[in-house]
Amino acid sequence: MLSRACRRGIVTMASAELPSSSSPALQFQVLAQQGRARTATMKLPHYTAETPMFMPVGTQGTVKGLTSEQMQELDCHVILGNTYHLGNRPGPELVAAMGGLHSFINWPRGMLTDSGGFQMVSLLHLADITEEGVTFQSPVDGSRMLLTPEESIGIQNDLGADIMMQLDDVVPATNTDLARFEEATHRTTRWLDRCIAANKRPHEQNLFPIVQGGFDVGLRQLSMQQLIARNAPGYAIGGLAGGEPKDMFWRVVAQCAAGLPPGKPRYVMGIGYPLDILVCSALGADMYDSVYPTRTARFGVALVDTGVMKLKNAAFAKDMRPIDESCSCMTCRQYTRSYLHHVVTRGVSSASILVTYHNVAYMQGLTRRIRQAIKEQRLPDFSRAFLAGMFPAGNVPQWVVDALDVAGISLEGVAKLKPAHSFYEEVQAVQRIPAV
Amino acid sequence: MDKLRPDAQMVQINAMQFIHLPSPDIIKSFGRSVHHYLGIPSWPVFASNRDPTMAEYFSAKSSNNTAVYATLYTGGTQVTPERYMQAIAALQPDMYVALADEVPGDARPKRVGQSVDRTIKWLDECLQHHQATQQQLLQQQQDEAAAPLPDPQLFAAVMGAGSEQERQRSAKAAAERDVAGFALCGFGMGEPAAARPALIAAALQHLPADKPRVVVGLATPEEVLEAVAQGIDLFDCSYPTHATAQGYALCFPLQPQQEQQQQQQQQECADADCGADDSKLNLWSLQYRTDKGPLVQGCSCFACRNHSRAYLHHLLHTHEMLASVLLELHNTHWWLGFFGAIQEAIQAGQLQQYIAWFKQRRQGLQQLPEGLIQAGAGKGQSWHKL
Numbered sequence: 001m002l003s004r005a006c007r008r009g010i011v012t013m014a015s016a017e018l019p020s021s022s023s024p025a026l027q028f029q030v031l032a033q034q035g036r037a038r039t040a041t042m043k044l045p046h047y048t049a050e051t052p053m054f055m056p057v058g059t060q061g062t063v064k065g066l067t068s069e070q071m072q073e074l075d076c077h078v079i080l081g082n083t084y085h086l087g088n089r090p091g092p093e094l095v096a097a098m099g100g101l102h103s104f105i106n107w108p109r110g111m112l113t114d115s116g117g118f119q120m121v122s123l124l125h126l127a128d129i130t131e132e133g134v135t136f137q138s139p140v141d142g143s144r145m146l147l148t149p150e151e152s153i154g155i156q157n158d159l160g161a162d163i164m165m166q167l168d169d170v171v172p173a174t175n176t177d178l179a180r181f182e183e184a185t186h187r188t189t190r191w192l193d194r195c196i197a198a199n200k201r202p203h204e205q206n207l208f209p210i211v212q213g214g215f216d217v218g219l220r221q222l223s224m225q226q227l228i229a230r231n232a233p234g235y236a237i238g239g240l241a242g243g244e245p246k247d248m249f250w251r252v253v254a255q256c257a258a259g260l261p262p263g264k265p266r267y268v269m270g271i272g273y274p275l276d277i278l279v280c281s282a283l284g285a286d287m288y289d290s291v292y293p294t295r296t297a298r299f300g301v302a303l304v305d306t307g308v309m310k311l312k313n314a315a316f317a318k319d320m321r322p323i324d325e326s327c328s329c330m331t332c333r334q335y336t337r338s339y340l341h342h343v344v345t346r347g348v349s350s351a352s353i354l355v356t357y358h359n360v361a362y363m364q365g366l367t368r369r370i371r372q373a374i375k376e377q378r379l380p381d382f383s384r385a386f387l388a389g390m391f392p393a394g395n396v397p398q399w400v401v402d403a404l405d406v407a408g409i410s411l412e413g414v415a416k417l418k419p420a421h422s423f424y425e426e427v428q429a430v431q432r433i434p435a436v
Numbered sequence: 437m438d439k440l441r442p443d444a445q446m447v448q449i450n451a452m453q454f455i456h457l458p459s460p461d462i463i464k465s466f467g468r469s470v471h472h473y474l475g476i477p478s479w480p481v482f483a484s485n486r487d488p489t490m491a492e493y494f495s496a497k498s499s500n501n502t503a504v505y506a507t508l509y510t511g512g513t514q515v516t517p518e519r520y521m522q523a524i525a526a527l528q529p530d531m532y533v534a535l536a537d538e539v540p541g542d543a544r545p546k547r548v549g550q551s552v553d554r555t556i557k558w559l560d561e562c563l564q565h566h567q568a569t570q571q572q573l574l575q576q577q578q579d580e581a582a583a584p585l586p587d588p589q590l591f592a593a594v595m596g597a598g599s600e601q602e603r604q605r606s607a608k609a610a611a612e613r614d615v616a617g618f619a620l621c622g623f624g625m626g627e628p629a630a631a632r633p634a635l636i637a638a639a640l641q642h643l644p645a646d647k648p649r650v651v652v653g654l655a656t657p658e659e660v661l662e663a664v665a666q667g668i669d670l671f672d673c674s675y676p677t678h679a680t681a682q683g684y685a686l687c688f689p690l691q692p693q694q695e696q697q698q699q700q701q702q703q704e705c706a707d708a709d710c711g712a713d714d715s716k717l718n719l720w721s722l723q724y725r726t727d728k729g730p731l732v733q734g735c736s737c738f739a740c741r742n743h744s745r746a747y748l749h750h751l752l753h754t755h756e757m758l759a760s761v762l763l764e765l766h767n768t769h770w771w772l773g774f775f776g777a778i779q780e781a782i783q784a785g786q787l788q789q790y791i792a793w794f795k796q797r798r799q800g801l802q803q804l805p806e807g808l809i810q811a812g813a814g815k816g817q818s819w820h821k822l
Contacts, residue, residue: 061750065757068742090725090750097726098746106742317457320466334475338466342458346509349757 021263023233024203025162028265032375035408035433036257036284039374042234042265044162045204046102047109049077051265051286052370054277054363055112056294060085061105064294065353066360068106074329074357075364078110078162080289083155084119092158100160111161112289114269115152118170129169131187149194153207157200165236165269166195168210173242181214188212189226196230208267210238211256215248217427224259234265237285241270250279250403251423257284258430274303274366278386279400281370282379282407293363297356300344304362305389309337311355316341329361380409380436388414410435437476439738439765443772446480448672450487451523451532452506455515460526469528469586483524483532485593488624488652488674499537501554517558521565528586533619533650534562536593541627548597551622552606555595559613566590589616591650598627600638607642617648620668624653633662640667657688657715657774658798661791664778671775676767679716680760683752685731686770688715690777692793694734714798717745719763724749737769738762 018030019038027043042049056063056071057080063071071079081101086092090104098104101111120127120136127136133148149167156164168191169184192209199207209227213219227235237256240249253268257280260266265286271277272290280288293303300311302323309316309323322332323340331340331354343351373382383404387396396415404411405419424432437444449470454463463473471477499505503514520535535558537551566588573585592610596603610618620639623632636651643649650670651663660671679686689695717724717731730740731748739748739762751759781790 060754060756061747062756062758065761067738067758067761069738085754089754090746094726094746098728098744104744104747104750106747318462318465336466336473338458338462339473339475345457349760353757353761 019262021233021261023206026206026233026265028234028263030263032377034374034377034379035282035436037282037370037374037379037407038262038284038286039371040265040286042286044078044110044206046111046162047077049110050371052277052281052367053077053287054272054293054367055080055287055289056360056363057082057289057291058105058107059291060089061101063360064298064356065349066356068108070357071107071360072109074360075368076109076360078112078287079107081111081113081159081161082119083113083116083152083159086113086159087116087155092155096158096160100158102160110163111159112163113156113159113161113165115165115167116147116155117152117167120147131190133167149191150198153195153198154200157205160201161205163206163208163234164199166192166207166209168192168212168238171212171214171239173214173239173244175214178214178216178219181212181216181219184214185212185219185223185226188223192227192230206233208232208234208236210236210269211260212239213252214239215244215252217255220252220255221259221429224256228261232264234267234287235260236267236269238269240268241290246397246399247402249276250283250399250406251421251426253280253285254283254403254406254423255427255430258427272363274305274363275390275400277363277366278370278383279403279407281367281374282383282404282409284407293359294356297359298352300340300352300355302340302355302362303359305386306392307390311337311340311344313341323355323358324362327358327361327365329358331355331358331361383409384411384414387411391415405435406430408433408435437479440768440772443769443776444479446482446530447474447476448482448484448488449474449527449529451483451485451520451527451529452487452508452515454523454527455506455519456508456510456513460522463523463526470526471528480530481527482650482670483527483529483588484619484652484672485520485533485536485621486538486652488672489677499554501557504535504537517561518565521562521569524588525565525569527588529588531589531591531617533591533621534559534593534615536595536619536621538622538625539595539597541598541622541625543597545599545602548595548599548602551597552595552602552609555593555606556609559592559610559615562590563613563615591615591617591619591648593619593621594639594643595622596635596639597622597625598631598635600634603635603638604642607639611642611644615647617650618643620649620651622653623651624655624674629655629659632659633666636663636666636668658795660774661778661794664782665787665791673768673771676771677764679767680763683718683720683759683763684716684767685719685748685763686716686767687732688770688774689797690770690773695797719745719748719759720752721749731766732770735766735770737766739766739769 020029025045028040030038030040032039040051042051055078056076059082061081063079095101095104117134120134127134133146135144135146138145152167169187171180171184195207209230209232211223211227213223237253240252257266267287268280268285270290271280271288272292277288302309302311304324316337319337321337323337324332335354340354373379394416396411398417401411401415401417402419402421406423466473471481503516505512506515517535524532537554539547539551577585592613592615594610595606620636648669651668652672654660654663676686724745727745729745731745732740743762748759748762781787
């Protein structure tokens with residue numbers, strides 16, 4: 001069955017056998033699968049991205065200190081812009097007059113904008129959600145304002161990103177009121193319909209729904225059913241990365257990744273820890289975004305396979321090695337931990353740019369390695385080696401052991417703990433696969 | 437840094453930052469020169485005795501006969517010539533200034549005399565340490581495989597603050613020593629800008645013509661031109677750095693041909709009263725909100741080739757780091773272009789004409805008082821207030 005091409009490390013199977021989809025502004029083609037994981041190409045109006053993919057966040061139209069040229073050097077395919085921030089400054093009309101966000105910031109590749117809803121709820125006092133939309137106090141003059149699904153899409157149409165997110169009814173992950181989650185599930189679907197109706201550019205911009213349902217299996221199932229019926233180009237899994245226990249987090253990702261159409265991209269919002277990205281990719285997710293790598297860089301924290309390196313620590317004052325000897329990024333090729341330690345402790349702003357550069361390089365390198373491992377049918381080995389490096393004493397957390405078990409990856413020999421979940425009983429819709 | 441080639445030729449550092457953290461021992465344990473440690477291996481390095489871009493304040497503690505009191509990131513500390521030269525030996529810069537006793541522009545005559553005396557004494561001590569280090573290196577080289585010996589070129593510091601007499605005395609003494617060049621120090625320390633040319637002239641009288649002279653801390657293009665005409669060779673980049681910090685993009689015309697272009701730009705500016713003048717644009721101004729043009733039309737720097745004024749304006753207002761990255765690139769590029777124009781003018785034997793054109797252009801637009809123009813001060817004083 002395996003062709004010679006396969007033994008060389010390239011899986012060539014007839015495209016018809018692998019999941020794919022074609023929407024007006026997005027073509028998704030899975031190139032290889034292993035277990036629940038897959039690696040794919042996603043053709044967007046501005047760029048053809050490869051998944052699994054990490055998207056750095058360029059909140060206000062810039063990824064903290066890095067130039068557009070550097071972001072391309074770093075092999076970023078898609079970056080995020082925050083509608084809330086950009087909607088305030090410089091404002092959608094100005095961005096539209098400048099030819100859209102791509103043109104305004106001179107970023108030629110893929111762009112994704114969020115709906116603005118999450119920031120409002122998390123950043124603003126007195127943000128209130130009604131059927132109409134999200135009411136809040138304007139940060140400029142304190143007056144009462146309302147962000148409706150229509151307005152969110154209107155702003156996002158002006159920004160012109162390749163992918164737009166629907167305005168969803170976001171319930172904080174730490175909420176325990178099931179009725180509230182149920183309300184949010186249904187309202188999100190109603191808001192999706194309003195978003196779809198309001199989208200003035202369906203052939204140039206993709207609109208992704210966001211699966212809700214909190215941590216209730218039934219609600220998540222219901223949400224997925226309703227959103228899938230709208231036949232969107234791709235789907236996001238929302239309501240996570242909000243401080244919930246990891247044990248609950250992976251179950252939702254597992255259920256939703258398995259329940260969403262295989263030929264379309266699955267985007268888990270707010271995920272940025274390398275460990276989480278590995279687990280979610282193993283479970284079948286494709287896209288991630290987070291401020292974590294770039295934010296932690298500004299605190300002098302560098303990302304490496306074994307975990308984090310806190311460069312402000314005095315131990316690095318005399319350490320003449322690069323952050324990561326196996327990393328070929330500019331920062332690791334030219335600078336030592338000692339130099340970085342001294343400049344980050346002084347708060348020199350360009351110092352944080354050097355660490356940011358490395359952290360973005362790290363995330364892109366990680367997702368590249370995951371994609372390659374899937375193509376070469378060795379994701380389980382890769383995962384085991386990665387976790388062995390991160391947890392040399394074998395103390396891999398229970399949630400990781402459980403999640404990877406559901407993903408079909410055994411951590412025997414690497415983790416002290418054994419799988420101890422009852423996921424398949426809880427979520428009967430998901431078929432068991434053997435762990436290798 | 438590579439984006440600033442070919443105009444950029446050397447990087448300036450502050451030797452004092454390598455006194456404590458990172459210490460000379462740390463640099464030595466790194467095993468290579470500061471060029472490699474800072475990640476700029478292909479750039480010559482000039483180590484100054486202080487940082488011209490920092491507004492230094494004077495504490496109650498001051499220097500004494502054996503050491504400078506330097507305010508470092510880690511706190512204040514005494515820096516003797518020995519300690520200073522340990523740092524220089526570890527850094528191995530291409531050129532460096534000897535330890536100097538800097539005083540404020542309004543220091544009293546007795547203090548000024550003291551600073552001249554101390555600096556001469558420390559120069560001799562630095563020279564001794566320099567020779568000892570070079571001998572040590574020579575011996576080591578004989579023992580091991582021969583790579584070219586690092587040979588940092590020592591520049592004597594010429595002091596004298598606001599006193600022409602003391603400037604002369606300091607310069608004479610420095611000229612008697614076997615040094616590679618001279619650093620005219622103590623400018624940009626609060627002295628009146630109008631007084632600088634005379635002070636520089638007083639020192640230059642006694643310095644040999646065949647060795648380079650550096651002045652650190654001049655404020656404006658006009659002052660630089662004045663100093664070039666007097667015979668100064670090396671200058672720092674504090675002007676573009678300060679401009680960047682305030683959100684300005686430099687745009688003063690470098691050649692008479694560019695003037696028309698600039699006049700158009702300035703007309704817009706004058707109408708809007710946007711806090712700029714003919715030498716720099718204030719990117720904070722709302723008038724740039726929707727301006728799709730580059731910072732300066734025709735500028736070939738990375739920022740101008742890739743981005744618009746509107747984007748820079750947005751980055752400033754959102755307090756994004758990228759604003760200073762891009763502005764610093766443009767401003768440094770522009771400033772270095774200025775020096776390119778100066779070199780061309782000198783080579784064509786047209787320096788005086790160039791200076792006359794440059795000053796007259798500013799005078800014409802601003803109606804400056806005659807006295808200030810003569811001294812080349814222009815807007816110099818305001819930088820220190822901002």
